[in-house]
Amino acid sequence: MHDASVAFATPDGAPRWKRWLLFSPLARIVIFVLMFMALSFGMGALVHALGWGGKDAPANVHALGQFLMRAVPALLAYLLLVKLVERRPITELAPRRLLRDGIVGLLGGLLLFSAVVGVLYLLGSYHVIGTNPDAQWLPAMLMVGLGAGIGEEIICRGVLFRIVEEGLGTWVALIVSALFFGAAHIANPGATLWSSAAIAIEAGLLFGMLYHVTRSLPLCMGLHAAWNFAQGTIYGIPVSGLKADGWLVSTRSGPDWLSGGVFGAEASVIALTLCSLGTLALLAVAVRRGSIVPRRSWRRLGRH
Template sequence: MSEPAVAFVTPVTAPRWARWLLFSPVARIVIFTALLVAFGAAANTLLGVFGWNAKQASPDTRAWVQLLSRAVPTVLAYLVLVKVVERRAVTELAARRILPDGALGVAAGLLLFSVVVGALWLLGSYHVVGTDPHATWLPALLTAGLGAGIAEEIICRGVLYRIVEEGLGSGWALLISALLFGAAHLANPNATPWAALAIAIEAGLLFGLLYHLTRSLPLCMGLHAAWNFAQGTIYGIPVSGLDADGWLVSRRTGPDWLSGGAFGAEASVVALALCSLCSLGLLVVAVRRGTLVRPAWRRR
């Protein structure tokens, strides 16, 4: 039986020093991190020169600045890692896949979170108390939507999951990338260990398995962005602890384990259960297709 393919394999002709300092999983993660920090600093400096990140800038301008300062350095760092270090085509972020895969991810994200809200409504936890057609949607779309979707998916799936999978296999890659994805949300307002664990399970595993099966970053980005946008701007629920300004003015009642509390619906057992069912379905597909990657020392 042939082994599932990984995106990068160390060249057989690579000298010993390059195998450890350039091509090893740890080295490539470190290289990406250094590039991200350097490009991020350059972007912030450039935005400051033009005065776009001034405190008196409008909310829309600040949102554009936040998107540019997060997404552009992350994309550039990833392109350098793949094209210069790994020397391969960026198939997981190919231009021809951005629109169709991104649109499919957006549709899936809107549907999935709508099902979460529908379940909360049926359980008597979610209540619409009004509407606000003038809600400020653009900053949310640019920051919690596109900014988070692009940057976090490249970091957690394109770099962390993909590279760890090459060395330790799919199982450890899923576990490590999911736990770090959840831990990153501990710095958010109203975050709790339970909220971070819930995000690790419901989103970290789901996005990791989705990337594993499709090898498409735009698909993961679209789902991530749409989930956040639907949660905050459409349904008026805090996004990972951040205040929401939604078209629907809502409130949630009941215990925090059901409603998600001040952190938002992502800390609800409803979101946890529904996303876990989706993850289980994706895992079954992966097992049946035989796509799960074994650790490097067990592969041929």
């Protein structure tokens, strides 16, 4: 018997070699990584063979190729992991939840980042200096929106957070997945140790707790995608250091700790504060429900 919040437990009667080489948390993470790498190589080869990966490809076509490389390998590798190794219903991506949870996530992400911009505006840091109705919204939606939202949430929440939580508990899973999420942005333009730490705290912890409370990947994907899209395409703010082509042409003033500097508003204490409040609210829900998974050794989990 295992916690209701834990999706997978080692089957009773499984031989010892399967417990360690197939069903253990570490083995499943490694299996996913290997499948993801193979599928990424194949998808990259296909996209370049079609001529969609080159800089000379039309912007929308190039963006479609980037979306396929960012989202499809992670999604396929995850489906294979769940169906072939874990052999369980994929409740966190159940078709009946996709549209509903996805829409709720999109609205939540839009409102959350709008709140960040609203506070920056009230503090005199965010300024609209013009509009750009011809902004390239479709490439942004495909790449930094849906591509990042689907691919990164599968890797960081569906695989890393979920599987580490099954083995080492919720607290360790939160720390590990948040640190990985922050470190994954360290090579972005304008990134600093502060910006990576801010992303780890504000997004890594928030998305981890959101998944823990809801057990819904579409909700996390929608929130992630809308946050990125609103930041760049609506409000004209760099997305994790990447240049934005927004409907609103904007500037930000004040010290970097307030404005976020060249990295964007994600490195602002405003985003950090608002997201942290959301994390604390979700944590309160989890504590009230008693859903926090206690820390256990992976050896012990393998005996369940």
